[in-house]
Amino acid sequence: MLPERTVERLSEYRRSLLQCLEEGKTHIFSHELAELHHNTAVQVRRDIMFIGYTSMQRKGYDVRELINVIGDILDSEQGLNVAVIGVGNLGRAITTYFIGKRSKLNIIATFDVDTTKIDRVISGVKCYPLSRLKEIVEKEDISIAIMTVPADSASEVSTQLVDSGIKGVLNFTTVPLQVAPDVYMDEYDMITSLEKVAYFVKTART
Amino acid sequence: MLPERTVERLSEYRRSLLQCLEEGKTHIFSHELAELHHNTAVQVRRDIMFIGYTSMQRKGYDVRELINVIGDILDSEQGLNVAVIGVGNLGRAITTYFIGKRSKLNIIATFDVDTTKIDRVISGVKCYPLSRLKEIVEKEDISIAIMTVPADSASEVSTQLVDSGIKGVLNFTTVPLQVAPDVYMDEYDMITSLEKVAYFVKTART
DNA sequence: GAAATATTGTTAATTTAATCACAGTTTAGG
DNA sequence: CCTAAACTGTGATTAAATTAACAATATTTC
Numbered sequence: 083m084l085p086e087r088t089v090e091r092l093s094e095y096r097r098s099l100l101q102c103l104e105e106g107k108t109h110i111f112s113h114e115l116a117e118l119h120h121n122t123a124v125q126v127r128r129d130i131m132f133i134g135y136t137s138m139q140r141k142g143y144d145v146r147e148l149i150n151v152i153g154d155i156l157d158s159e160q161g162l163n164v165a166v167i168g169v170g171n172l173g174r175a176i177t178t179y180f181i182g183k184r185s186k187l188n189i190i191a192t193f194d195v196d197t198t199k200i201d202r203v204i205s206g207v208k209c210y211p212l213s214r215l216k217e218i219v220e221k222e223d224i225s226i227a228i229m230t231v232p233a234d235s236a237s238e239v240s241t242q243l244v245d246s247g248i249k250g251v252l253n254f255t256t257v258p259l260q261v262a263p264d265v266y267m268d269e270y271d272m273i274t275s276l277e278k279v280a281y282f283v284k285t286a287r288t
Numbered sequence: 289m290l291p292e293r294t295v296e297r298l299s300e301y302r303r304s305l306l307q308c309l310e311e312g313k314t315h316i317f318s319h320e321l322a323e324l325h326h327n328t329a330v331q332v333r334r335d336i337m338f339i340g341y342t343s344m345q346r347k348g349y350d351v352r353e354l355i356n357v358i359g360d361i362l363d364s365e366q367g368l369n370v371a372v373i374g375v376g377n378l379g380r381a382i383t384t385y386f387i388g389k390r391s392k393l394n395i396i397a398t399f400d401v402d403t404t405k406i407d408r409v410i411s412g413v414k415c416y417p418l419s420r421l422k423e424i425v426e427k428e429d430i431s432i433a434i435m436t437v438p439a440d441s442a443s444e445v446s447t448q449l450v451d452s453g454i455k456g457v458l459n460f461t462t463v464p465l466q467v468a469p470d471v472y473m474d475e476y477d478m479i480t481s482l483e484k485v486a487y488f489v490k491t492a493r494t
Numbered sequence: 495g496a497a498a499t500a501t502t503g504t505t506a507a508t509t510t511a512a513t514c515a516c517a518g519t520t521t522a523g524g
Numbered sequence: 525c526c527t528a529a530a531c532t533g534t535g536a537t538t539a540a541a542t543t544a545a546c547a548a549t550a551t552t553t554c
Contacts, residue, residue, distance in 0.1 A: 083491055086484065087511070093483040097462060111531070119464050120475075124513060127532065140520040140531055156483055158490045164482070171381035176478065178377050183479065187486055225489055228482070250489035252481055256303060258325050266488040268481050269326075272382065273389065275458055275474050276370070276434070277299040277362055278292065280393055282472040283431055283456035284364045285289055293541070317501070329501090330543060337503065346501055346550040 088129050089156070094119055095129070096152045102145050109142040157186040163224040165248075167239060168231035169194040169209055172254060176228060178205040187226070191218055195235075212239070216246040226250040233257050294335050295362070300325055301335070302358045308351050315348040363392040369430040371454075373445060374437035375400040375415055378460060382434060384411040393432070397424055401441075418445070422452035432456040439463050 084092075098118045102110055112130070113123040130143065135151045137143040164180075166173050169192050180189050192209045194200060200211045210218050218224070227248045231239050236255040243251060244262045251267040253259050261267050290298075304324045308316055318336070319329040336349065341357045343349040370386075372379050375398050386395050398415045400406060406417045416424050424430070433454045437445050442461040449457060450468050457473040459465050467473050 084487075085511075089484050089487050090480050093480040094464070094477065097479070113531085122513075123531090125511095128512080128534085131533065137532070138520085139518085139533095142531080156487050158486065162486050162489065171377075171384050175377035175381040179478065180482070187482060226482070226485055249492065250485040252478075252485050258300070264492065266485055266492060268485050270476065270478075270481060271300065272385065272458075272476075273303070274296050274299040275476060276386070276393060276432070278295050279432055279456040279458050279472055279474050280364065280368050281290075281295050281362050283368065284362075286455065286470065286472060291541075319501085328543070331541095333502065334504090334542085343502070344550085345503095345548085348501080 084132055084155070088132050091119065091121070091125075091129050092133065092152050092156060095126070096149055096156070099145050099149045099152075103149065108145055110145055110148075111142040114142070153186075161186040161188055162226055163222055164189045164226045164228060165219065165224045166192040166207070166228045166230060167194075167212070167215075167243070168229065169196070169199050169204055170230060170232070173228075173230035174205060176230065176254075177207055181206050189228075190222055191224065193218075212242070215242055219246040219248060224248065226252070229253045229255050229259070231255060290338055290361070294338050297325065297327070297331075297335050298339065298358050298362060301332070302355055302362070305351050305355045305358075309355065314351055316351055316354075317348040320348070359392075367392040367394055368432055369428055370395045370432045370434060371425065371430045372398040372413070372434045372436060373400075373418070373421075373449070374435065375402070375405050375410055376436060376438070379434075379436035380411060382436065382460075383413055387412050395434075396428055397430065399424075418448070421448055425452040425454060430454065432458070435459045435461050435465070437461060 095115060098115065099110070112126040116123045116126045130148070133151055133155050135143070135148060164187055166177050166189060173192065177189055177192060180187070189207055192204060192207050193212045193215055194209055195212050199209045202209055225248065227243050227250070229236065229240065229243075229251060233256050236257040237259060240251070240259040240261060244265055249265055251259065251261060251265060253267060253269040254272075256271055256273060258269060259267060301321055304321065305316070318332040322329045322332045336354070339357055339361050341349070341354060370393055372383050372395060379398065383395055383398060386393070395413055398410060398413050399418045399421055400415055401418050405415045408415055431454065433449050433456070435442065435446065435449075435457060439462050442463040443465060446457070446465040446467060450471055455471060457465065457467060457471060459473060459475040460478075462477055462479060464475060465473060
C-alpha cells in the first residue's frame with residue numbers, strides 16, 4: 083500500500099510520460115520529470131523506488147516501461163466501472179470530461195432524480211433514476227461513484243451508495259460524507275480551494 | 289502564515305458553522321465539529337489555536353464569534369475579484385456553482401477564445417475575449433484566475449495570466465503550470481483523484 | 495460547597511513526508 | 525584504460541503534520 087501522495091504523483095507522472103511517448107521521447111531523467119511537476123528529482127526517484135522500478139543507469143527511465151509499471155500499480159486488470167451521481171452542471175462536465183480519456187476507468191451510468199433526465203443519454207452515458215441505484219450497481223458491477231448532487235441531498239444519497247455496494251467515492255459535494263469504513267472516499271471542495279488561494283494571495287500582500 | 293491544511297480545514301469548518309447558525313445552534317464543541325469533518329477533536333482545537341481564538345471553557349465555541357474570527361483570517365476586507373478562464377463545460381459549471389455563494393470572492397468575468405461566446409453573459413457573468421485579458425484584469429482589479437482551458441493551450445494562457453498581474457491561480461487543467469514565484473497556485477486534477485480512489489479500491493480488495 | 499464530570503489549551507511524542515548526502519554505475523572524452 | 529561527469533538508488537536526517545497526554549478550568553450533582 084503506497085502513500086497517498088505517491089499514488090497521486092504516479093498518476094500525474096503517467097500523464098506526462100504518455101505525452102512524452104507521443105512526442106517520441108523514449109527516455110526521461112528524474113530531474114526532467116521533476117521539472118514537469120513542481121517537485122524535486124529526489125522525490126521522483128523515491129516515488130519510482132516505491133514501485134520497484136529501476137532504470138538503466140545514466141540513460142534515464144525508459145518511458146514505455148515506466149508507463150507499464152505505473153499501470154500495473156494503479157490499474158485494475160479488468161478495469162473498474164464508475165457511476166456519476168447527480169447530472170447537474172458539474173456532473174455533466176465531469177462525465178464529458180472523462181469520456182474518451184483513460185480507458186481502465188469506465189463511466190457507464192449516471193443517476194438523477196429529475197424525471198426529465200432519466201432514460202436520456204447524456205454525454206454518451208445513460209441516466210437512470212436514483213431509485214434503481216442498487217439494482218444497476220450490482221448488475222453492472224460498478225465500484226466507484228462520483229458524487230455531484232446538491233448539498234441538501236448528499237448525505238442521504240451517500241447512505242444509498244454504501245448500501246448499494248459501492249467501494250469508492252469521489253465526493254464533489256460541499257458536505258463531508260459519512261461512509262462505512264471499508265469504503266474509500268476522497269473529498270474535493272472547490273470553494274475550499276478557492277478560499278485557500280484567496281488566503282495566500284491576501285497574506286502574500288503583506 | 290498558517291499551514292495549508294489548516295487553511296483548508298478552517299474554510300470547511302466555517303461552512304459547517306454557518307449551517308449550525310441557520311439551525312439556531314449557538315455553541316459547538318470541538319468534538320462535534322470534528323465529527324462533521326472526518327477528523328479529531330484535537331485537530332480542531334489545534335486549528336482554532338492557530339487563529340488565536342479561545343472559547344468560554346466548557347460551553348464550547350461560540351458559533352457566531354468563530355465564524356467572524358475565521359473570516360478575519362481567510363477573507364480580504366474588500367473582497368477579491370475572480371475570473372474564470374475557459375468557458376467550457378467545467379468553466380460554466382464552476383461559474384454557476386460559485387455565483388450566489390460566498391460573497392467575499394466575486395467572479396466578475398470569464399474569458400474565452402470562442403467568438404460565439406464572447407460578449408455573451410454566461411451564468412450571469414460576461415465573457416470577454418482572451419486577448420483583452422490584461423486590460424480587464426487591470427481595470428477590474430482581478431487577482432485570482434480559475435483555469436479551465438483545454439490542456440493544449442494551458443501553458444500559453446498561464447503565461448498571459450502571470451503577465452496580466454494575476455496573483456493566484458486555481459488550475460483545473462491536467463497540465464502542471466509554471467508561474468512566477470510570487471503567484472500562488474493550487475492545482476486540482478480530477479483524473480488523478482479518480483485514479484487514486486481506484487487504486488485504493490483495488491488494493492482494499494486483497 | 496466538595497467531588498465528579500466535561501471540555502479546552504498546550505506540551506510532548508509519534509508518525510508521515512520530504513530532503514540531504516553520498517556511494518555506486520554507466521558513459522564519454524581523452 | 526583512466527579520469528571526469530552525469531545520474532540513480534537509498535540510508536540518514538530534517539521538517540511537517542498529527543496524535544497522545546494531561547493540567548487547568550468551568551459546570552453539574554449531590
